Amino acid sequence: MTRQQLVEQIKKKKSYLCVGLDTDITKIPAHLQSHPDAIFEFNKAIIDATKDLCVSYKINTAFYEAHGLKGWEAMQKTVEYIPEEIFTIADAKRGDIGNTSTQYAKAFFEALPFDSITVAPYMGEDSVAPFLEYKGKWAIVLGLTSNKGASDFELQKTGDAYLYEKVLSTVSKWGSPDNLMFVIGATQADEFTNIRKITPDHFYLVPGVGAQGGSLKDISEKAMNKDCGLLVNASRAVIYASGKEDFAEAARKVAQEYQQEMAGYLERLNN
């Protein structure tokens, strides 16, 4: 998917919501747990209930790999089920030496039809470059993450800058705002103004709203750019909104609340 297509979706739906399909079989409603294809059935219902409210789905590969072959199959069925106009993210945090990253790019961009993949920057340019060679596909590189461990290395100083700032300024030279995004955690709102100075034009994938405590208002006020420039992810807050048979309706309700709040911030952007 091109940047232009993504921006058009955001304008059309008045939403920059990404729904995270971190589907944990122990947390899905009891009536589905015995279904032979429980994870996919759950995802399908969530997608059907939210697809007009979000512009992206993020599939966290760990939750699928935890079920081995069957999990990988559920992941494949899920990404294939997502409507084509919705931006798909393999939240896979991959990255290795060049010839290995090339194989990961094949895995997620050819064997599976994802639009994008999250990538860890530690190993440097040749670990990211292979993901940038596909037209219409995106690498979403870790910048400043939402978790406590962000302080261990990302927030260590390298010269005058934090490591994550060095990552943003360096990695942004390897691609363009048309094929590169960054992961910036919603819990890091204090840093957002500074982050926008380093990467004014890029989209950010922003996890950490909802269960992890980040504020949609803070992020939107501090980090929107002229094309919106944000995909704000909510996973657990949406997909586990109810643990009962009404889980899909409950997910829709929470997604709708996010979408309506987002519509307000987008409107201010246009005025």
Added chain:
Amino acid sequence: MTRQQLVEQIKKKKSYLCVGLDTDITKIPAHLQSHPDAIFEFNKAIIDATKDLCVSYKINTAFYEAHGLKGWEAMQKTVEYIPEEIFTIADAKRGDIGNTSTQYAKAFFEALPFDSITVAPYMGEDSVAPFLEYKGKWAIVLGLTSNKGASDFELQKTGDAYLYEKVLSTVSKWGSPDNLMFVIGATQADEFTNIRKITPDHFYLVPGVGAQGGSLKDISEKAMNKDCGLLVNASRAVIYASGKEDFAEAARKVAQEYQQEMAGYLERLNN
């Protein structure tokens, strides 16, 4: 597998060779390519031909994921085929926020029977900790890698130390030499003496010998500790030693050359 079991294997086989199963279907012999289970058949022959010469097999997950479901199945069959006394490494470079790393640990330590997994350190402690909670399992955290991109971040200064040195000194506090190893590229021989000062007791997984140009002699002289402390990986140099029907014998011959050279360095250690 415990550290003691691994050290015993090294002494018994007079080897610290790890054979990397980075199996690329386009590089395996022509007579196997049309086999319905080509990747596993190739791996099986390589394992049969080398299992008395090496103490570890490293499965690079990217090469399997590139084939989707069928690839994941080949990975599972391969790791299950490896004899129990041989240390298995999922070279997967995973790492994410705590609740997600917990799922990756399930994937590789429960759904699949790996002894260890390689982990990227960028996201900090909660991204590594879940892998350290399994008795007899190991996290192998990226320290200083063998690729050109290592200079982008790993070799940037954070205060007085390089980032990779900060990673070694910080991460080594999260576990012990009994459940934590580090990846140190063989192409980084100049740094090995210094690295041993920071982490004297840990095992290192050392890729980069062979195709990437690192020297087994340099590494062994500079980085062995009293328990050996090294698993030196060769992938392409072993598994693609011949592209013809004699590929397994050819792989054995190269593995044997490594093993014999290693036996010499181990003998010096004991004298």
